[in-house]
Amino acid sequence: MLQLACLLGPGWAFVKAVRIDWTPEGDDAMIALRAMDVFSTSPPVMGQRSTSGMNDPSLASHHLGPLEYYLLAPLGELFGWAPWSIALTMCLLAAACSLITVRGALHLGGPVAACGALGTVLLTQWAIGVEGMFRPFNPYPALLALLAVMVLAWALLVGRWWAAPPFVVLVSLVAQANLAYAPIAVGLGLGTLLLAGVSARRGRWVYEGRERGPYRQRNRKPPRDHVGDHSLLGRMPRPLVWATVLLILCWLPSTVELFLYEPNNATQLYRYATAPDDPRRGLNVEGMLHLLEIFAPGPGGFGQLTPDLTLQRNPAMMLVGVLVILLGVLGCSRVGLRPGRSNAVLPCRVATAGLLGGAVSAALLPTGLIAPYYVALHLPLATFTWFAVLWRMYAAMPGARNRPTTRVRHALTVAAAAAAGLATVTARPIDVTPLLDAGRVVAGADEVVSKTGEPDALIIRGEGGAIVALSYTSAVAFDQHRQGRTIYDQGAWPFPEDFDERRIDDAPSGGYELYISDEAWARPAELQQWSVPTKTPEPGNIYLTADP
Numbered sequence: 001m002l003q004l005a006c007l008l009g010p011g012w013a014f015v016k017a018v019r020i021d022w023t024p025e026g027d028d029a030m031i032a033l034r035a036m037d038v039f040s041t042s043p044p045v046m047g048q049r050s051t052s053g054m055n056d057p058s059l060a061s062h063h064l065g066p067l068e069y070y071l072l073a074p075l076g077e078l079f080g081w082a083p084w085s086i087a088l089t090m091c092l093l094a095a096a097c098s099l100i101t102v103r104g105a106l107h108l109g110g111p112v113a114a115c116g117a118l119g120t121v122l123l124t125q126w127a128i129g130v131e132g133m134f135r136p137f138n139p140y141p142a143l144l145a146l147l148a149v150m151v152l153a154w155a156l157l158v159g160r161w162w163a164a165p166p167f168v169v170l171v172s173l174v175a176q177a178n179l180a181y182a183p184i185a186v187g188l189g190l191g192t193l194l195l196a197g198v199s200a201r202r203g204r205w206v207y208e209g210r211e212r213g214p215y216r217q218r219n220r221k222p223p224r225d226h227v228g229d230h231s232l233l234g235r236m237p238r239p240l241v242w243a244t245v246l247l248i249l250c251w252l253p254s255t256v257e258l259f260l261y262e263p264n265n266a267t268q269l270y271r272y273a274t275a276p277d278d279p280r281r282g283l284n285v286e287g288m289l290h291l292l293e294i295f296a297p298g299p300g301g302f303g304q305l306t307p308d309l310t311l312q313r314n315p316a317m318m319l320v321g322v323l324v325i326l327l328g329v330l331g332c333s334r335v336g337l338r339p340g341r342s343n344a345v346l347p348c349r350v351a352t353a354g355l356l357g358g359a360v361s362a363a364l365l366p367t368g369l370i371a372p373y374y375v376a377l378h379l380p381l382a383t384f385t386w387f388a389v390l391w392r393m394y395a396a397m398p399g400a401r402n403r404p405t406t407r408v409r410h411a412l413t414v415a416a417a418a419a420a421g422l423a424t425v426t427a428r429p430i431d432v433t434p435l436l437d438a439g440r441v442v443a444g445a446d447e448v449v450s451k452t453g454e455p456d457a458l459i460i461r462g463e464g465g466a467i468v469a470l471s472y473t474s475a476v477a478f479d480q481h482r483q484g485r486t487i488y489d490q491g492a493w494p495f496p497e498d499f500d501e502r503r504i505d506d507a508p509s510g511g512y513e514l515y516i517s518d519e520a521w522a523r524p525a526e527l528q529q530w531s532v533p534t535k536t537p538e539p540g541n542i543y544l545t546a547d548p
Helices: 008-019 027-035 067-078 083-128 141-157 161-177 179-202 238-260 265-273 285-294 315-330 342-363 378-396 406-425 432-450 473-482 525-530
Strands: 205-207 210-212 458-462 512-516 542-546
Touching: 008 083, 008 406, 027 067, 027 083, 027 473, 067 083, 067 161, 067 238, 083 141, 083 161, 083 378, 083 406, 141 161, 141 179, 141 342, 141 378, 161 179, 161 238, 179 342, 238 265, 285 315, 285 342, 285 378, 315 342, 315 378, 342 378, 432 473, 432 512, 458 473, 473 512
Parallel strands: 458 512
Antiparallel strands: 205 210, 512 542
């Protein structure tokens, strides 16, 4: 029942996406368009565009990799890139991450730990809402994935090699989702590697609260998971071999990009990191204080992923957040634990590794207005830290038991079902206005284009200019492209990209131009320099003209 309860949120998110007839728009449509290229002759090797060049186009760059595009591609291609197939992929990913979190905790700490892990999943699902589970917006897949990463790290610290393959895939997904998330992923990856290496060197692992020798777990025989020869690969457990292969595959596109483009993304990121005159660079003290607030359970602290999350300032919640973080750090010590309960400190150690990465991420955030998705990954990091602290405290109690009585298990099952329903009902609501507007614009564009027959080239312009994610241009481009039409929707960009064939300047003559007036999207003043000068028709109208 605990495992089923964590699936209620993703299941309801998919139902909601179908009911509102969701269609990708903005960044979602840009991501879907890139995913459509996975099975083409030029698969994507760059991540989603970042906002690093918002003030200075010469500092533009991309996020670290295109792994999300490759995850979206199989079901999208199978179902003709229907919008619901994209939502289905995202909900399946959210369900898989939630299930790994709860089932992993059940395997490592028993029903009590599984209940705590379910609480972290439900709180995270409540905070990000159904929209955060079915939309492919690049920060969203990393949120529930981070919880799974931390539980898998816990498993690796006790020698459970089966956790290695999913760990490297999900930690790569987190790192590639957003530049602000990379420090957290690196902190967890390096921290897990370091702690697991120390445990292996000491020649012991911790299984279910008992210290045992290598590959020993109660009365079970040593697992036969070695390749079977005396080479380096032969001495590695088979799951580690698979994890190495998956790690190479996850980062292969980003590696290929380093040799195909000049300047490559690494060079662009270095320019951005070392830019002396960028007003958004520097130590972000405000971001670090906001990190403390999110770790505080209560009003003014941890909350739903809305713009208000980054605007609240509550000194009392900051102090509570400091207390929570200190408890997490102190929980890394075995002091006060009875022999045989060393397992209880491992979640705190994993949380501390994530906290170090979170502190670096918050300190490096652009100064000024903090977008909610910049700090979204701190939400699951906070919920896991609470679980780690509570699990450590529970283990220090004299009468603590990993396996409660039947009556207690039944009570926990009822409580889990009620909590899952409550989290689903009260989760962050969806703002359907942009979605309905996108559907209206897409339908209107399709009606106009269908009257022209099959144009050789369809040029799509909008008020977003080069930042097409700031308009409904990308929604129209996705819909037209999945119908088999050749589209050109990308404006000027300072550097070469892996989808330059969609640039408007390279469109052949003889096509048609579709202009979308889209004043519902406010364009910040600092983005004016990216815009393409166009005529200004009435808001909401669609104009189709012959390309001169």
